[in-house]
Amino acid sequence: MLELDQLVKQFGGFRAVDKCSFSVQQGTITGLIGPNGAGKTTLFNLIAGAFPPTAGRIRFLGEDVTDLPSNQLFHKGLVRTFQIPHEFHRLTVLENLMLVPPAQPGESLLSNWLSWGKVRAAEQAVEARAWETLKFLELTHVANVRAGNLSGGQKKLLELGRTMMTDAKLVLLDEPAAGVNRTLLRKLEEKILILNRERGYTFILIEHDMEMIEKLCDPVVCMAEGKVLISGDFQTVRSDPRVLEAYLGE
Numbered sequence: 001m002l003e004l005d006q007l008v009k010q011f012g013g014f015r016a017v018d019k020c021s022f023s024v025q026q027g028t029i030t031g032l033i034g035p036n037g038a039g040k041t042t043l044f045n046l047i048a049g050a051f052p053p054t055a056g057r058i059r060f061l062g063e064d065v066t067d068l069p070s071n072q073l074f075h076k077g078l079v080r081t082f083q084i085p086h087e088f089h090r091l092t093v094l095e096n097l098m099l100v101p102p103a104q105p106g107e108s109l110l111s112n113w114l115s116w117g118k119v120r121a122a123e124q125a126v127e128a129r130a131w132e133t134l135k136f137l138e139l140t141h142v143a144n145v146r147a148g149n150l151s152g153g154q155k156k157l158l159e160l161g162r163t164m165m166t167d168a169k170l171v172l173l174d175e176p177a178a179g180v181n182r183t184l185l186r187k188l189e190e191k192i193l194i195l196n197r198e199r200g201y202t203f204i205l206i207e208h209d210m211e212m213i214e215k216l217c218d219p220v221v222c223m224a225e226g227k228v229l230i231s232g233d234f235q236t237v238r239s240d241p242r243v244l245e246a247y248l249g250e
């Protein structure tokens with residue numbers, strides 16, 4: 001589904017990502033681990049089209065997408081979860097979901113005048129999808145709560161919900177476990193697994209919580225100093241002496 005070929009990202013004289021190559025198979029949950037400064041976030045930025053690589057190629061679903069910006073990747077189904085933007089904190093959970101789908105007919109003033117009925121029908125479809133998403137995530141009770149008032153874990157579920165409002169195929173999750181209490185963490189893991197096993201989402205996740213990595217991810221890719229150190233199943237990666245050494249040097 002995704003192929004990274006010798007990716008390099010250079011900031012001045014410093015290589016944050018240094019000839020990274022690996023591929024992601026459709027239907028998997030790939031865990032991206034490594035000590036702080038390993039280059040994981042920079043690699044995510046490259047995959048998501050936040051900035052182009054200095055060298056190397058990225059292919060998504062057989063197409064070269066190396067130089068495509070994030071909005072075009074989004075339309076192809078490559079979606080990165082982001083923290084809820086600051087200004088969205090004042091909107092309700094339901095509104096946060098309804099704002100996601102791209103190119104809603106109501107966005108154009110002209111189409112509003114010309115085909116009001118069509119706009120209304122599209123809005124109703126978006127609202128129905130938003131409620132379905134809330135039900136799936138067990139968040140219906142907070143539908144009308146402002147997003148800024150949610151707990152850390154509920155915010156992560158909402159971030160996941162925002163990807164469900166798109167036609168996402170590959171979802172990049174950036175530290176989903178950070179700041180989430182144990183109970184909601186179990187729920188978040190359960191939802192990610194259902195989305196993967198039953199709804200066909202492929203995930204890559206950066207995570208420091210090794211319990212979550214062990215439960216969800218196969219394969220696991222470990223990066224250090226901008227390079228892929230090793231990839232394989234969790235046990236293989238965890239027991240590799242190079243991985244231990246990389247973390248000790250942190």
Ligand code: ADP
Pocket residue numbers: 011014015016034035036037038039040041042043
């Ligand atoms: P990780 O996510 O694994 O902790 P990062 O990708 O955030 O690692 O960072 C990798 C290295 O690249 C770090 O040394 C960081 O300081 C450096 N880096 C990241 N972004 C920039 C930038 N915009 N300019 C300069 N250096 C950067």
